[in-house]
Amino acid sequence: MSRLSTIELFRESLKFSAGHFTVFSSTHRENLHGHDYGVHAAFTTLIEDEGLSFDYRFYEEKVYALCRQLDKAVLIAERCKYLTVNDEGDHYCVHFNGEKIMLLKRDAKILPLYNITVEELSSWFLQELLLETEQLEKHRIQKIEIKVKSGLGRSGSATWLK
Numbered sequence: 001m002s003r004l005s006t007i008e009l010f011r012e013s014l015k016f017s018a019g020h021f022t023v024f025s026s027t028h029r030e031n032l033h034g035h036d037y038g039v040h041a042a043f044t045t046l047i048e049d050e051g052l053s054f055d056y057r058f059y060e061e062k063v064y065a066l067c068r069q070l071d072k073a074v075l076i077a078e079r080c081k082y083l084t085v086n087d088e089g090d091h092y093c094v095h096f097n098g099e100k101i102m103l104l105k106r107d108a109k110i111l112p113l114y115n116i117t118v119e120e121l122s123s124w125f126l127q128e129l130l131l132e133t134e135q136l137e138k139h140r141i142q143k144i145e146i147k148v149k150s151g152l153g154r155s156g157s158a159t160w161l162k
Contacts, residue, residue, distance in 0.1 A: 003047040004142065007056045009063060010040040016067040018109075019074040020116035026082045027097050032074070035150040037118075039063055039125060044143035054139040059129070066128055073109040075116045085110060118156030122148040126158040136162075 019034040041063050045053045076085060076094055084095040092108050094101040113120040125146045130136070142162045149155040 004044055005047045005053050006042050006044045006143075007053055007059075008040065008042045009056060009060050010038070011060070014039045014041070014060070014063050014067055016071040018070050018072070020076075022117055023077070023080050023082050023096070023115055029082075029096055032101070037070075037121065038149040039067060040147040040149065040155075041125070041129075042143075042145040042147075043139070043141055046140045046142070058135060058139075062129060062132070063125065066125055070109060070121075074103055074107055075121075076103070076108055076110050077113045077115045077120070078110045079112060079114045081114075118148045118150050118154065119158070120156075122146045122156050122158040126160055130160060 015036060015038045017034060017036050019032055021030040021032050023029045041059060043053075043056070043059060047053050076092065077083060078085060082096060086093045086095070088102075090105055092103045092105060092110065094103065111124060113124055123146075125148065126144060129144060129146070135141075143160065145157055145159045147155050147157040
């Protein structure tokens with residue numbers, strides 16, 4: 001009989017601070033602002049005969065590294081249908097509804113997302129983790145849920161089932 005367990009990772013170190021703006025329509029967006037985001041990752045897998053699911057440090061280190069990629073950056077949604085992002089040497093020029101938002105490349109991170117929201121960020125984390133197909137098989141991962149929190153009581157999540 002197979003036994004399943006869910007390992008949850010939500011340490012203080014699994015966080016990042018980033019600037020963003022949410023785009024609501026072709027004419028309405030938030031002002032540029034920032035959040036301290038927290039990441040909660042849950043992995044459902046089989047329990048071994050030794051009472052151990054897997055060494056979860058692999059995923060803890062992976063989520064931590066992903067957080068570091070986003071930390072202290074202004075996040076821009078590359079796939080947003082209302083934004084155009086131009087590479088202008090040392091800058092990105094983001095066009096929205098007649099506005100030009102100039103960002104130094106060293107301060108910005110362009111993500112393959114439709115918007116910068118907790119639901120899109122949780123999906124980005126999940127997709128990055130799913131790239132490690134060999135590890136998913138090795139650890140017999142059956143389900144992954146990633147939750148990104150932008151403050152107390154506000155989060156979005158993305159789930160993958162094998």
